[in-house]
Amino acid sequence: MNALLRALKPGTEEWILATALNPTRMPRHIAVIMDGNGRWAGHRHLPRIAGHKSGVDSVREIVESCARLNIEALTLYAFSTENWKRPGLEVEALFRLLRLYLRSELSTLRENNVRLTAIGRIDGLPPSVQTELAHVMDLTAANTGLRLNLALNYSGRAELVDAVRAIAASGVPASEINEETIERHLYTRDLPQPDLLIRTSGEMRISNFLLWQIAYTELVVSPTLWPDFRCRHLLEALLEFQRRERRFGGVEPTLDEASAGLALR
Ligand code: FPP
Numbered sequence: 024m025n026a027l028l029r030a031l032k033p034g035t036e037e038w039i040l041a042t043a044l045n046p047t048r049m050p051r052h053i054a055v056i057m058d059g060n061g062r063w064a065g066h067r068h069l070p071r072i073a074g075h076k077s078g079v080d081s082v083r084e085i086v087e088s089c090a091r092l093n094i095e096a097l098t099l100y101a102f103s104t105e106n107w108k109r110p111g112l113e114v115e116a117l118f119r120l121l122r123l124y125l126r127s128e129l130s131t132l133r134e135n136n137v138r139l140t141a142i143g144r145i146d147g148l149p150p151s152v153q154t155e156l157a158h159v160m161d162l163t164a165a166n167t168g169l170r171l172n173l174a175l176n177y178s179g180r181a182e183l184v185d186a187v188r189a190i191a192a193s194g195v196p197a198s199e200i201n202e203e204t205i206e207r208h209l210y211t212r213d214l215p216q217p218d219l220l221i222r223t224s225g226e227m228r229i230s231n232f233l234l235w236q237i238a239y240t241e242l243v244v245s246p247t248l249w250p251d252f253r254c255r256h257l258l259e260a261l262l263e264f265q266r267r268e269r270r271f272g273g274v275e276p277t278l279d280e281a282s283a284g285l286a287l288r
Contacts, residue, residue, distance in 0.1 A: 026090075026091040026092075026093070027041055027088060027091035027092050027254075028041055028042065030091055036255055037254050037255050037258060040255060040258035040259060040262060041258055043262060044258065044261055044262060044265065045265050048265050049092065049093070049094065049261070050094065050217075050218035050219040050241075050261070050264060051094070051095040051096065051215045051218055052094075052095060052096040052097075052098070052214060052215045052216065052217045052218055052219075053089065053094055053096070053097050053098070053217065053218070053219045053220075053221065054097075054098040054099075054100070054217040054219070054220045054221070054232070054233055054236075054237070054240070055085070055097070055098070055099050055100065055220070055221045055222075055223075056100045056220070056221070056222040056223070056229075056230060056232055057078060057081070057082070057099060057100060057101070057223060057249040057252075058222060058223050058224040058226055058230075058248075058249055059074075059223050059224030059225075059247075059248030059249045059250070060074030060075045060077070060078045060248070060249050060250055061074050062074070062224065062248055063077060063078075063248040063249070063250040063251065064077075064250075071113055072112075072113060072116040074248075074249075074250055075113075075116060075117055075120055076120060077250035078249045078250045079120055079123075079124055080250070081249055081250055081251070081252045081253065082099065082124065083124075083128065083131075084253055084254055085097070085099075085252065085253075085254070085257055086128075086132075086137065086169070086171055087131075087135065088254040088257050088258075089169050089257070090135045090136070090137055090168055090169040092261075093168075093169075094169055095169070095170060095215065096169070096170040096172055096214050096215065097169060097170070097171055097172065098142070098172040098173075098174055098211075098214070098217065098233070099171070099172070099173055099174065100174045100177065100230075100232050101117075101121065101173050101174060101175055102117060102118075102121075102143075102174070102175045102176055102177070103174075103176075103177055103178055103230065103231060103232075104143075104144070104176055104177065104178040104181055104231075105178065105230075105231065118148075118149055118151075118152050121152060121155075121173075121175075122151060122152060122155050125139075125155045125156065125158075125159045126155065128159075129158075129159055129162065129163075132159065132163050132166075132171070133162065133163060133166070135168060135169070136166045136167060136168030136169070137163060137166055137168055137169045137170075137171050138163045138164060138165075138166040138167070138168070138169070138170050138171070139156075139159045139160050139163045139171050139172075139173070140160060140170060140171070140172045140173075141156055141160065141172065141173045141174075141175050142172060142173075142174050142175070142177055142182070142210035142211060143174050143175045143176040143177030143178075143181075143182075143210065144176045144177070144181060144185075145175060145176065147176045148175060148176050152175075156173075156175075170214070172211075172214065174232070174233075177210075177232075178231040179229075179231045179232055179233055179234030179235065180231055180234065182209060182210055182234075182235070183205075183209075183234065183235060185208075185210070186205055186208035186209050187208075189208045190204060190205070190208050205235065206235075209235060209236070211233070211236055216236050216237075216238075216239070216240065217233060217236055217237060217240045218240060218241065218264070218269075219240065219241050219243060219260065219261070219264045220232075220233070220237055220240045220241070220242050220243070221243050221244075221245060221257075221260045222242070222243075222244050222245070223244075223245050223247055223248060223249045223252050223256075224245075224246070224247070224248050224249065225244060225245070225246040226244070227244055239269070239271050239272070241264050241267050241269065243260040243263050243264060245259070245260060
């Protein structure tokens, strides 16, 4: 948090938003559905790929901001299993951009103590992407700051299928399977549940993302298209998150109940 304030110019919009944040109520894990790259390009009469290219600048800024805010984990939905249905050239461009990002950001990730991980059916990615990913994951494995987790060739349903297969293969009796068993077999087993899920571009959908993990996650939908999404928008989403009352299925005691509780003591 302090690192972000130090990096911002006092009096700017970002600085004002950052000073309004309550540092004791920050999310541990933020997940993001980066949406609207195609529309961003369309509005400018550019090919869709131009939107993805600009989207990489947003990735850079949001990763840096989360690192400065001391967020524990950031999961970005970068390529879904459904994205294979896009034209071949767009799919190729997405992987090219990902490789470029990994290559060009490695030193910044290391300087900022960021650890890169990935979730999804990674073995279904093009071999060149797998190699680059493995290289960056290896070189950042010991970093203790932000965990940047890329969801690649990912879908929430496929993750559940993989978990069920792994549980079945482990031979555990059906009667012993509980929620914890499932949690332990998810790709995200070593991550806290996301506290905040941000979706850009105004769409009100989950799109097969972290279906199990978001049971109690706060959703914030930003109308901003992903290539325009900057630190300011992230801070706005965080302030919205801090205005929410999280009850995890319980209830906040009313004044009457609270005084009844006191009377019983
Ligand atoms: C959704 O926009 C975005 C994607 C499917 C890909 C996101 C990828 C990047 C931002 C670039 C590479 C990623 C990293 C981590 C470096 P859309 O194309 O569905 O937009 P639309 O709904 O407006 O068509």
